[in-house]
Structure formats: structure tokens, C-alpha cells
Amino acid sequence: MYIYMHNETATGVTNDLAAVRALLDKHAHPALLLVDGVSSICALDFRMDEWGVDVALTGSQKALSMPTGMGIVCASPRALEASKTARSVRVFFDWKDYLRFYDMGTYWPYTPSIQLLYGLRTALDLIFEEGLDNVVRRHNRLGTATRLAVEAWGLSNCCQKEEWFSDTVTAVVVPPNIDSAEVVRHAWKRYNLSLGLGLNKVAGKVFRIGHLGNLNELQLLGCLSGVEMVLKDVGYPVKLGSGVAAAAAYLSNSTPLIPSRI
Template sequence: MAGRNHLYVPGPTNVPDSVLSAMHVPMEDHRAPDFPKLVKPLLEDLKKIFRTETGQAFIFQATGTAGWEVAMCNTLSPGDKVLSYRFGQFSHLWIQSARRMGLDVEYHEVPWGEGVPLDHLEQRLRQDANHEIKALLICHNETATGVTNDLKAIRDVLDRTGHPALFMIDGVSSIGSIEFRMDDWGIDVALTGSQKGMMLPAGNAYVCFSQKALEKRHEARLPRNFLNIEDQIQANKDGYFPYTPSTPMLHGLRKAIDLMLEEGLDNVYARHHRLAEGVRRAVLDGWGLELCARDPKWYSDTVSAIVVPEGFDARDVMKVAYYRYNLSLGGGLSEVAGKVFRIGHLGDVNELMLASAIVGAEMAMRDVGIDVKPGSGITAAMEYWRDTAPPLEA
């Protein structure tokens, strides 16, 4: 098929040409005496993406899934109780990972399309008078349903109840795209992957620990080897890694961080919100369809999960979009399989890029018989984007 594939899944995301170019380097000696000139500033600047001055960031040759394990195995011991909420596929998988590691997992079901119920959380923490709950595991942005949790509000619950549980965050589809403030919100461990807001290929997990969480490594008794932060701490202080890193990924990360810091993180967040709102206008106002997220307070600025009308299968929309229009849309996972398709709007995106996702999705929906008015989605989106466009520079 002529032209390029239009990739609008919520990860992996599009990699900027400048990042691809930065990664196109010869192999190099990761034990060379000048290698720390790359590594030390990189680890310090990675902290800026997490918005922390007091935490410590780590780079693992792994994915976000391994980040869950990094968070838990370096801070907890077998049988420790952790609290979580299941409201989508990735919160489900983190719960599953914690169980497999030998933790005592207490989780509560939440309708898919909603987030953490703050009243229930506060009640449960107040009941835990003996502080048996050692960690709270929360997905900031549930990629499967397009739901974002209010981390500051959750932190406020922890503070009001005086509960000392570690506050652990899966930020795989939020960090680098949605407002995230590790120090301000008292987050103890945060993790993300390279392939989403960080605008890189999959293959790296970035994990950041608060000082409180770092101290837990001395008493944690869960088995750990490759994912042991102690090995990282000892090697990183001199600008090296305890094993062979992917040097092209390090150079790509250097460029990706430079792009984000040059744009300004607050501007990155604002761009994502504005672009996401245009997509939501297309879905709600243009097509007259519903989002999986049940209330605007849950709406995600990195992914929209679009509910297809009763009697249709979202997988048919995705298949037509891919084979007929060379457009990759995200699928529904687990409980929402066949019920939703997803448009990812994170990372290296702008209005015209997302316009192709909206137009392609609209054509595919019409092709499978879904009754949406031709041009309705892109009209709603573009009018919003035009009305909110920044002024032209003189």
C-alpha cells in the first residue's frame, strides 16, 4: 500500500525523526571512560520528567511491565498486604503481577470506565488502624478505558488518614504527556515505559523512587536479581550500568528529553489536553457516540476509548481501518474487547496528524455500517482546534 501506516494506537507511539536520527549511532563501548558524560546528565534530566528533585531515577532494559516488578521487589517482602483497584486491563495485570510475586493483594472492583473511588479508599485506609497495608498500587491512566485518576486527590486521602503506605504509580501512558508531579503529590515510586509519552521504541522502563522508597530496599525481602536497584545505584553513581545497556536507546532518550524540556512540560501537558479535547469533540459532538470513560472527570488526555453502537463489533472497524486505509487503531482489551476501539493521542502528535485518525476511523465506521454523518467528526474537531489555536507569532 502506498504511503505510510498511520499509527494511532496508545503505544507504541510515533517516534520523532530527530529521535530516530539520534539513535542511528555506531555501537560504542559502554565501559568507556567518557561514557558517564552521556549517562549522568541523562539520569538527572530524567528526574525532571518525573518532576522530582529529591527522588532517584533508574533506566532498565525492560518494559513497563517490569517496572511494576521493580517497584514492588525493591520495597516489599513476601506476604505484605497491598491495596489496589481493578478498573481496566492494566490495573488488572498489575494486581496479577503482585499476586505472582507472593504479595497479599486486596483489590476492589470498579466499573470499567471509572477510576479510584476516593470515598471508598478513605474508608478502607481508616479501617486499617494497624497499617497492615504497605503499599497502594494505582494506575494513573488506565490505557484500556481512557480513564485518568486524580493523583493529588489520592495523595490528599493518604494525608488525611495519616496512612504511611507507599504510594506507587503506573504512569506508563501518562508520564511525559499528562500533568505528573512526583514531589508535589508525595509519590513514592513511579514508572513508565519508553514507547508512549517518551516517544521512543519499546524496550526501556524508567522508574523513579522517593527517598522513603529507596530506604525500603534495605528491609525488602522479595527476590530480586536483574531488577535490583542496589546494583543500579552502585553502577549509576559512576555513570555506568550493572549490565549492557542499549546505547542507541540512551541517545534517543537524550534527544526525546531535550525535545520535551525545550517545549516545556507544562506546554506538553497543555498540548495533549487540547488535542485530546478535539478528539473528544469528534466522538461526542460529531459522531454522537460515547466514550468508555463515564464522566468528564475521568477523561484521559492520552487515549480515547470509543464505544461502538449495539450490534457492531469494534474489531471490524479496526480491521477495515487497517487494511483499507492503512490506519492502526487500538483495540478493546478483555472486558471491553469488541466494544470499543481506541485512538491514542500522545507523544509526537499535532492537529493534522490526529485529523487523519479521525477521518480514517470515520470512514471505517461507515464502511461497516455504523451510522455517522460524513465529515461530522473532523468538523467538530477542527472547529475546536481552530477556536483554541495559539496566536501566530509576529
Template sequence: MRTGITHLAIPGPTNVPEAVRQAMNVPMQDMRAPDFGDLTIGLFSDLRRVFKTANGTVILYPGSGTAAWEAAMMNTLNPGDRVLMCRKGQFSMLWARMAEQLGLEVELVDVPWGAGTPVSEFARILGNDAEGRIKAVFVTHNETATGVTSDVAAIRAVMDDVYHEALLFVDGVSSIASIDFRMDEWRVDLAVTGSQKGLMLPAGLGILAVSEKAMAASRRATLPRAYFRFEDMTAVNGDGYFPYTPPTQLFHGLRKSLDRLFEEGLENVFARHRRLAEGVRRAVHAWGYDLVAEHCKIYSDTVSAIRVPPEVDARDVIRGAYVNYNTSLGTGLGPLAGKVFRIGHLGDLNEVMCLAAISAAEMALVDAGATIDLGSGVAAAQCWYRESRQVRQVALAAE
């Protein structure tokens, strides 16, 4: 018999705060009622604040981030269009596969799992595309499988350097609302996220922010679409309504989640994720282990993918943490299966929750045959959390 709670230390779905759960516990509503827009209109404007866009159009699809991926491509591209992508992890791989399945011609750059989007190679390819055959450039901002954050601003800069007019697509499913994202500043044309990560909700909403340039492209695009048509959504969203049945309870939860984010302050949210992530990374280094991410400059602040030594099967670590210590750790995906486990550190999270995940991981590692000192990672993270909190307190006192 299990007692207490099962600790969720995966990179999504993330913990749903109690206040958000309670906000969703409402009776069903009439989605055609004259006051339904009182709930929904503010969601669109406040999501623009999260994406950091003044003029982008936000569209909410009942579905996942993957649904929003598909909507982004189907509404703005044409059969046979050439698109530039990088395959560097499970989710960038799935995005490329989807593009091929939709009839796009994918120019694919493969890099090791653990690398970021290759800025110089993208610059070379775009610079050689004098005829403008590439119609879209895709960047996975945060590759959840490897714990790598890529530099979207650098990709925009190389596009500008060669005067390339391609649309810029960004997968922000495990970054938006947790890692700084600047849609307008980086001139992102289509940004995708989902409800179940930084927004601290159950899965069920695919969220898409669309630039004016991408909206114009959608009026010319010829890929078939029906359910995902931008025109159908935007025709009624302005008044707070939807062309088909929306997930009303999720809207109530989203309202509460956004209020929590703004109460903490987005910049403070990003700093908290950075601080919590650093504690996990210090624990990993105290064990003598490596992260999948190749360099500290691309470490993700929302998930750490941790390599285990050859004599340890990461699947045993994950199974042991769950069965013996009531803790869910993230699995290694694709070629990383058995070699990696992941600790998610995003959403509604604090220092002690991270310490619980580190502690469970240590015990499960030792049970699986690892030779680490119990408590070494916990102690390293504790020291960092105390030190960083003291530094913040001094800074606040000086203001």
C-alpha cells in the same frame, strides 16, 4: 501495494520523531569507556525534571514498563505484605495479577471499567487499617484500556488524612511526559513509565523513579530479586554506568526526546495533549457516541476509548481502518473487545495527525455498518482546533 505511510493512532508505541530515529543511528559504543557517562549522567537528572522530583532516584532498566512495575514491587515489599489496589481496566488488572504472582496479599477494589480510582473507598479502607497492615497503595494514573485518568493527588490526600504510612506506587506508563505528573508534590514513592509512549522512543526502557522513603524500604525488603536489585543499579549509575549491558542506542534517542520536551516546555506539552485530546472527544460526540470514561472530569488526554453501537463490531472497524485506510487504531481489551476502539493521541502529534485518525475511523465505522455522517467528527475537531489555536494566539499576543 501500500503507498504513503501507515498512520499510527494507537496509545503506544507512539510515533518516533525523525530526529529521534536519527539520533539512535550511531555505531556501537564501549559501555565501559571512560567517557560513557557523558551520555548517561544527564539522562538521570533530566528524567527527574520530567517526574518533577528533586531527590528521587531514577533507574533505567532494559525492558518495558512492566519490568519496572516488577522491579518496584520486588525491591520494596516482603512476602505476604498486604497491598491496596483497584481493578478498573486491563493494565490495573495486570498489575494486581503480578502482585499476587509475587506473593503479595492483594486487597482489590473492583469498579466498572470506565471509572477512576475510587477515592472514597480507598479512604474508608485506609481509615479502617489502624494496625497499618496495608504496606502499599497502588494507583494507575492513566488506564490506557479505558481512557481514564485518576486523581493521584486525591489519593495522597486521603492517605494523609488518616496518617497512613503505606508506600504510594503509581503506574504512569501512559501519562508521564504527556499529562502533568508531580512526584514530589504528591509524595509518590515509586513511579513507573516506559520509553514507548510520551517519551517518543521504541519500547525497551522501563523507567522507575524512587523516593527516599522507598529506597530505605528497599534495604529492608525480602522479596527475592537479582536482575532488578536497586543496589546493583545505584552502585554504578552515579558515574553513568550499568551493572549489565545497557541499550545504548535508546539512550541517544532518549537524549534527543528529552531535549525536544524541554524545548517545547513541559507545561506546553501537557497543554498540547489536552488540546489535541479535546478535538478527538468532540469528534466522538459529533458522531453521537460515548467514551468509556464515565465523566468528563476523568477523560484521558492521551487516549480515548470509544464505544460503538451494538450493531457494529469494533474489531471490524479496527481491521477496516488498517486494511483499507492505512491507519492503526487501538483495540478494545478484555471485556471491551468488539465493543470499543481506541484513538491514541500522545507523543509526537499535531492537529492534522489527529484529523487523519478521525477521518479514517469515520470511514471504517461506516464500512462496518455505522450510521454516522461522514465528515461530522472531522468538522467538529477542525472547529475546535481552529478556535483553540486562535485563543492561544490572542493569549500569546497579550503577554
């Protein structure tokens, strides 16, 4: 089994799944392709069938904008077949139990979290009402606007190649004299703004701006203006409004009319 991360949440990198599939095919590799789509599915372009993904998984807490607590798994016929002879130890997440109950109708082998299932219904209704393609486009706009703001602040993206830029999260590298954890702490304490910490190798070096889920252009601009104030407070010489202006200039040209209000 080959396990691949579609979107790397810690560094804001989106991997090219189509290329991974092509590589496996080129070598006629028999591995099953399992994709961690926790910070991509329902926000980035993801094509389970076209890319020959065998198992895709996500969580309720990211692009679905729900509380934490629900894992969502989708398996291909090939993966279901392979699971019949797989010898790995399984207990709670044994598909066999779920599939047996599905055959009987909408039943579950264990007590389901009904409130999360209602939440999922609503989250999907919102996504389908907007249209999945439009959701992906909106994330691209939000990602682009964030990157323009970062550039205007004179800071750099932790992701070094444009083709890997993530449209769901941007990890911003701070100058060496600034501790990025302090940026995150200060944002929380003074402006009630939640930024992401840098993790492991990039701890103290980057902070993260999440831009996924039920988020619109104006909410993002509010976040970007908060980041500017935080940067100024921690001693980074930022011109207030510079990132917001760059993002707003782009968004005012690219944001479409809301379809249901045309």
C-alpha cells in the same frame, strides 16, 4: 505498598492522584505510593514530589514516542530507604546494583541499550524544547478535540465522568450491532490506520484512539477523518466530516503559535 494507575490505557480513564495522596494522608497511611505512569508521564500533569509519589514508572513507547524496550523508574528517598530492608525477590531490577554503579559515574551494572539512551536524550530534548507545560496543554487540546469528534459522530466515551477523561487515549463505545474489533481490523487493512482494540470486558465493544506523544493537531485530524471512513465502511451511519469539523473548529480556536516561529 499501594500501586496506582495514573492513566488507565484500556478504557481512557485518568485517575485523580492528588486525591489518592490526600486520602492516604488523611488516614496517616504508611504505604508507599507506586504509580504506573506508562500512559501519562510526559503527557499528563504528573507531580511526583507534590503528590508524594514514592515510585513512578513509565516506558519508552508511550509519551516519549520511542521504540519499546526501556523502562524508566524514579524512586523517592523513602522508597530507596524501604528497599534496603525489603525482602521481595529481586534480580535484574535491583536498584542496589544501579545505585552502586551510579556512584561511580555514568555506569551501568548490565549492558545498557545505548541506542535507546540516545533516543531518550532526543525525546527529552523535544519535550523540553516545547516545554513540559505546553506538552501537557497540547495533550489536553488533542484529547478535547477527539472527544468533540466522538460526540459529533453520535458515539459515546467509555469513560463516563468528565473529570476522568483521559487526554492520552479515548475509548469509543460502538453500537451493539458493530464489532469494535472489526473497526480496528478494517482501519488497518484499508487505511493503514492503527487503532487500539477493546480489552477484556470491553473487547468488541470499544475501539481506542491514542493521542499521545509526538503528535500534532493536523495528524490527529487525519486520524479522525480515517476513523470516520472506517465507521462508514462498517455500516455506522456517520456523516463524513462531522467529527473532523467539530475537532477542527475547536483546534482552530485553541492551537497556539509555535513558540520558536513567532
